[in-house]
Amino acid sequence: xxxxxxxxxxxxQELVAQLVSLAPTNPFYTPKYIAxxxxxxxxPIVFTLRTSTALLSxxxxxxxxxxxxxxxxxxxxxxxxxxxxxxxxxxDFCRRTRLSWLDIGTFGSSPTKIPSLxxxxxxxxxxxxxLDLTEGNLWEHLSSNHRRNQKRAEAAGVLIRQVSxxxxxxxxxxxxGLSMRRRRFRGEKVSDEVSYQEFLAFTKSGSGELFQxxxxxxxxxxxxxxxxxxxxxxxSAGTSPEGMAVGASPFLVKxxxxxxxxxxxxxxxxxxxSEDNSGLVRFKSGFGASAIQLESVRCYLGSNTKxxxxxxxxxxxxxxxxxAHEILRLEQLYVYSVDPATVTGPxxxxxxxxxxxxxxxxxxxxxxxxxxxxxxxxxxxxxxNEAYGVYVNGELAHISWMITHDRDSPGSxxxxxxGEAEITHCVTLxxxxxxxxxxxxxxxxCQIAAAKGIKRVFMITNVSNIPSQRGILRAxxxxxxxxxxxxxxxxxxxxxFTYRPHRWFGT
Numbered sequence: 001x002x003x004x005x006x007x008x009x010x011x012x013q014e015l016v017a018q019l020v021s022l023a024p025t026n027p028f029y030t031p032k033y034i035a036x037x038x039x040x041x042x043x044p045i046v047f048t049l050r051t052s053t054a055l056l057s058x059x060x061x062x063x064x065x066x067x068x069x070x071x072x073x074x075x076x077x078x079x080x081x082x083x084x085x086x087x088x089x090x091x092d093f094c095r096r097t098r099l100s101w102l103d104i105g106t107f108g109s110s111p112t113k114i115p116s117l118x119x120x121x122x123x124x125x126x127x128x129x130x131l132d133l134t135e136g137n138l139w140e141h142l143s144s145n146h147r148r149n150q151k152r153a154e155a156a157g158v159l160i161r162q163v164s165x166x167x168x169x170x171x172x173x174x175x176x177g178l179s180m181r182r183r184r185f186r187g188e189k190v191s192d193e194v195s196y197q198e199f200l201a202f203t204k205s206g207s208g209e210l211f212q213x214x215x216x217x218x219x220x221x222x223x224x225x226x227x228x229x230x231x232x233x234x235x236s237a238g239t240s241p242e243g244m245a246v247g248a249s250p251f252l253v254k255x256x257x258x259x260x261x262x263x264x265x266x267x268x269x270x271x272x273x274s275e276d277n278s279g280l281v282r283f284k285s286g287f288g289a290s291a292i293q294l295e296s297v298r299c300y301l302g303s304n305t306k307x308x309x310x311x312x313x314x315x316x317x318x319x320x321x322x323x324a325h326e327i328l329r330l331e332q333l334y335v336y337s338v339d340p341a342t343v344t345g346p347x348x349x350x351x352x353x354x355x356x357x358x359x360x361x362x363x364x365x366x367x368x369x370x371x372x373x374x375x376x377x378x379x380x381x382x383x384x385n386e387a388y389g390v391y392v393n394g395e396l397a398h399i400s401w402m403i404t405h406d407r408d409s410p411g412s413x414x415x416x417x418x419g420e421a422e423i424t425h426c427v428t429l430x431x432x433x434x435x436x437x438x439x440x441x442x443x444x445x446c447q448i449a450a451a452k453g454i455k456r457v458f459m460i461t462n463v464s465n466i467p468s469q470r471g472i473l474r475a476x477x478x479x480x481x482x483x484x485x486x487x488x489x490x491x492x493x494x495x496x497f498t499y500r501p502h503r504w505f506g507t
Contacts, residue, residue, distance in 0.1 A: 002051065002052070003049055003050070003051060003056065003083060003085050004049070004050055004051070004052075004085070005047070005048070005049060005085050005086060005088070005089025005090075006047070006048045006049075006050060006089075007045060007046075007047060007089075007093055008045065008046045008048070009043065009044075009045050010043070010044060011034075011044060011045070011046040011060075013031065015046055015048075015058075016029070016030075016031050016034065016046070016060075017031075018055050018058070019046065019058050019059070019060070020228070020229070022055070022057065022058065022078070022079075023078065023079065024228060024229055024230045024231065025108075025228055025230045025231025025266055025267045026076055026108045026228055026231060027108065027207065027226035027227055027228040027231060027232065027233045028060060028075045028076035028107060028108055028226070028233075029059065029060050029076070029228070030207060030227075030228050032205045032206045032207035032227075033060075033205070033207040033226065034060060035205040035207070036198075036201040036202050036204075036205040036207045036208070037062050037201075039201040039204070039205065040197065040198055040201050041064060042062035042063065042064050042073075043062065043063040043064070043065070044060060044061075044062060044063075045060070045061045045062070045063055045072075046058055046059070046060055046061070047059055047061055047074075047086070047089070047090065047093075049083060049085060049086055057078045057079060057083075057086075058078055059074055059076060059077060059078040060074075060075065060076070061073065061074045061075075062075070063097075068100075069100035069101060069302060070097065070098065070099050070100060070101075071099065071100060071101035071102070071103070072094065072097075072099050072101070072102050072103070073103040073105065074103070074104050074105060075105045075107050076105060076106065076107045076108045076109050077104065077105070077106050077109045077112055077114070078109075079109075079110045079112070084115075087115055087117070090102075091117065091118060094299075094301055095301070099301055099302075100300065100301055100302035101298070101299070101300060101301070101302075102117075102119070102298070102299040102300075102301060103296075103297075103298050103299075104117075104296060104297045104298075104299075105296050106126070106128075106294040106295065106296055107128075107233065107271075107272070108128075108231070108233050108269055109294060110292075111292055111293055111294065112294070113295075114295055114296075114297050117297060117299050118299065118301065119299040119300050119301045120297055120298070120299050121298055121299065121300050122297070122298040123295060123296070123297050123298075124274065124295060124296050124297075125274070125275060125293070125294075125295050126272045126273070126274055126294050126295060126296060127272060127273060127274075127275075127281070127291050127292065127293055127294065128269055128270070128271060128272045128291075128292045128294060129269075129270040129271070129272075129273070129284040129285055129287070129289035129290070129291055129292075130267055130268070130269050130270065130289055130290050130292060131257055131267070131268040131269075131270065131287060131288070131289045131290075132266070132267060132290070133257065133260055133261040133265055133266055133267060133268055134266055138257065138258070138261060138288075139254070139287075139288065140288065141287075141288030142254075142286070142287060142288055143282075143285075143286035143287075143288075145250075145282075145286060146250040146254070146286045146287065148247070149246075149247025149249075149250045149251060150247065150250065150251050150254060151247075152246055152247040152251075153213070153246050153247045153248055153250075153251035154251070156215060156246045157215060157216075158213050158214070158215050158220065158246060158248055158251055159213070159214050159215070160211060160212070160213055160214075160251075160252060160255045160256070161211070161212050161214055162209060162210065162211050162212075163210050163211075163212055164203040164204075164209075164210060165203075166196075166200055168210055168212065168222075169196040169197075169199040169200040169203060169210065170196045171212070171219050171222060172196065172199050172210055172212075172222040172224060172236070172238065173194045173195065173196035173199065173238075174238070175219065175221065175222040175237075175238030175239060175240060175243075176194045176222075176236055176237070176238035177194050177238065178238055178239065178240050178241070179237070179238040179239055180194065180238075199224055199236070202224065202226065202235070206227075207226055207227065208224050208225060208226050208227065208235065209224075209225045209227055210222065210223070210224050210225075211223045211224075211225065211252060211255075211256050212252075213243065213248040213249070213251060213252040215242075215246065215248075218242070219240070220239065220240055220242055220243030220246065220248035221237065221238070221239040221240070221243040221248035221249045221251075221252045222237060222238050222239075223236075223237045223252050223253065223256060224236045224237070225256065225260075227265075230264075230265060230266045230267070231265065231266060231267045231268075231269065232260050232265050232267070232268045232269065233269045233271065234253070234268070234269060234270045234271040235271070237249065237252075237253075240430075241371070241430040242430040242431070242433075244369065244370060244371075244430065245369075245429065245430040245431050246431075249283075250283070250286070250287075253270070253287065254287070256268075257287070270284045270287065270289050271284070272294070279370070330484065330485070330486055330487075331483075331484070331485040331487075332462075332463045332482060332483070332484050332485075333413060333460045333461060333462055333463065333482065333483045334460065334461055334462075334463055334469060334479060334481075334482055335414070335458060335459075335460050335479070335480045335481045335482060335483055335500075336458065336459045336460070336461075336469075336472045336473070336477035336478060336479055336480060337456055337457065337458045337459075337477060337478065337480045338446065338456070338457055338476055338477040338478060339455060339456060339457075340446035340447070340449040340450040340454055340455075340456075340457045341450040342476075343443055343446040343447070343450075343475070343476045344476060345439070345443055345474075345475070345476055346440070346443070347440070347443045347444055347447060349392075349435075349436065349437065349440045351392055351393045352390055352391065352392045352397070352437065352440060353390070353391055354388055354389070354390050354391075354440075354441055354444040354445070355388065355389060355391065356387075356388055357385065357387040357388060357389045357399070358385075359379070359385050361389070362375060362376055362379040362385060362387060363376060363379070364376075371427055371429060371430075372396070372399070372429075374427075375387065375399050375425070375427070378401075378425060382409075384407060386401050386402050386403055386404070386407060387399055387400070387401050387425075388400050388401070388402065388441070388444075388445060388448075390437050390440065390441050390444075392432060392435075392437070396429065397428065397429055397432035397435075397437050398426070398427065398428045398429065398432065398437045398438065398441050399425070399426070399427050400423055400424070400425065400426040400427075400441050400442070400445060401423070401424050401425040401426075402421055402422070402423050402424075402445050402448065402449065403416070403421060403422045403424055404416070404420075404421045404452075404454070405417060405418050405419070405420055405421070408422070411498075413460055413483050413485065413498065414458050414460065414483075414500075415498075415500070416458070419453070419454060419455040419456065420454065420455070420456045420457075420458065421449050421452075421454045421456075421457050421458070422457070422458045422459065422460070423442055423445050423446075423457060423458075423459050424459070424460070426438065426441070426442075426468070436474075438468075438471035438474075438475075439471050439472075439474040439475035439476075440475075442459070442471070442472065442475035442476075442477070443475050443476065445457075446475075446476075457477070458480075459472050459477055460483065463482070481500075481501045482501070483498065483499065483500055484498075484499045485497070485498045485499070486499075
């Protein structure tokens, strides 16, 4: 019997209902999800494979029209698409519609193989982690680390609440931003764009449910779940540093899974993780979820000239300053300095002491939490140890490094001279913030610097890092100037020029 590939723009409710019946645990095919995508500017399309008597398979797709380009996204590939008729029909549709971009995703999909496609520019292997909520003992294979975090969050009094208002969606976007910032600090390439409008569209349409882990009224972790009648999908999440310290994220996921089980949801898809993100793999697999191997593909079907024009146009329209930054790769930092012998203010803190950290202690951080693990990685990367720790009642609260002229790396922002030092790589653990530990550590390090004959101590901070700037000023350093580094494009890569006007002030 002949199989036909069919396209239905603005699909009728009856056809969407048929899709839902074929994949009842897939939230990306529901009428509510389609409504949410329409709210954010997409045109819904349904692709199907059918015979003269039956619908065999199908999926939703979403078209977006721009001034220069049209793009199509298949969020979740359907089952049984190894039929070449599907791929031939899809590519023919893209060409007839004059699409520039085609994104084929496998969120919530069954394992499938995507053939080589025209205009393919990226193919990514990915893995999703799925919890079967019909099992009797849901947490039989829960990792020991997640069990510890569960107990820590409960002991701290963390509570779970479900929300849907605009302010909560904004908090969700902010929480994701905090997580993205940590990942960028570790050197990962992650998107800077987090818009709460998408999350608000999900909650308003009913396709998404938003959960928060809260302590004393403060949001520690936030989780957006997309829903179908029998399935749920972990769409996005974010956690603050304070939330990480008390295990809020695994506690939230565990509690939400138990709530879904009570509502007779059969599958909870915890979403995907790429092979190079070992931390996220450990987090999701730690719930005892089954791994499903998948892949996604991106194709560009337009001309190269059109591609370059559209990239420049989008940057210019959305962020003209960002376009300049993209070309010049500008970096701007405030510079603070002081003669360490002149530092005044309290250099003692109740039950706190600053000590030089040993190599053994720094190495031990590799197996601890994310914040201190970064310090161990820094020690390994630099090849020397100039780290100091503040301990409060015998517990590590803060880490800072003091780099002298002889340890300064070539091409550094400050380019230290003889008799100068930089206090840098400073971090206060979340549970100790707000206690004055940061300025205490700076003053103590200035004492050490003065004893070593250092005549000038510097600190630099990103111009947007207001909390760090406040702590530096409290410690007694003065704003000296601003460093600007321009990274210009060249045939051999990027050439950096660093402008250091703070040197004009006699420092």
